[in-house]
Amino acid sequence: SQQGEEDPQALSIQEGENATMNCSYKTSINNLQWYRQNSGRGLVHLILIRSNEREKHSGRLRVTLDTSKKSSSLLITASRAADTASYFCAPLKGAQKLVFGQGTRLTINP
Amino acid sequence: DGGITQSPKYLFRKEGQNVTLSCEQNLNHDAMYWYRQDPGQGLRLIYYSQIVNDFQKGDIAEGYSVSREKKESFPLTVTSAQKNPTAFYLCASSPDRAGKETQYFGPGTRLLVL
Numbered sequence: 001s002q003q004g005e006e007d008p009q010a011l012s013i014q015e016g017e018n019a020t021m022n023c024s025y026k027t028s029i030n031n032l033q034w035y036r037q038n039s040g041r042g043l044v045h046l047i048l049i050r051s052n053e054r055e056k057h058s059g060r061l062r063v064t065l066d067t068s069k070k071s072s073s074l075l076i077t078a079s080r081a082a083d084t085a086s087y088f089c090a091p092l093k094g095a096q097k098l099v100f101g102q103g104t105r106l107t108i109n110p
Numbered sequence: 111d112g113g114i115t116q117s118p119k120y121l122f123r124k125e126g127q128n129v130t131l132s133c134e135q136n137l138n139h140d141a142m143y144w145y146r147q148d149p150g151q152g153l154r155l156i157y158y159s160q161i162v163n164d165f166q167k168g169d170i171a172e173g174y175s176v177s178r179e180k181k182e183s184f185p186l187t188v189t190s191a192q193k194n195p196t197a198f199y200l201c202a203s204s205p206d207r208a209g210k211e212t213q214y215f216g217p218g219t220r221l222l223v224l
Contacts, residue, residue, distance in 0.1 A: 045212045097143075099155070
């Protein structure tokens, strides 16, 4: 199983600004998933992007995938206080299990 | 109201004691997972089960045991052999036995050692 590495480890922005988080991985994948974790809670699935997709949208979320660079990014537009959370990426290949990195801790300041 | 439930929310363990964390799902999912999360860290896989009466060790199975007697239930026992059990434990399930698709997480159980 491979682990995605999120960057930056922590990000603090003002409410209304856009937040961008990146994920890098080492080997080829079938899909890559992004999850959010509010403090002391379980993870919530945000988006799954497959290896043959380059971009995917869900509300204020936009995920891109560049398989040639083995990287993905998560963009949150028009951030809100409720977006404050940790965000994890999970690259997956074949029958491997999901492996979660340390995540990006996002803080939205009012 | 479908979903994954974990109980209790907080659990205290005395030295040398075995404790069991509950995980139940009514999503009719085949696969279930247990993860451990330490402060400021990612999740590490303890055990997973792809079908009833079968389960596999994850990356940090030592000191833990599981059972999968029913599709909807996947309890985790933290044994006395686990010397550093204080952590946040998360259970997840997935409709895909191979684990390639979305995982749905419960709210977690925080285990503390007295």
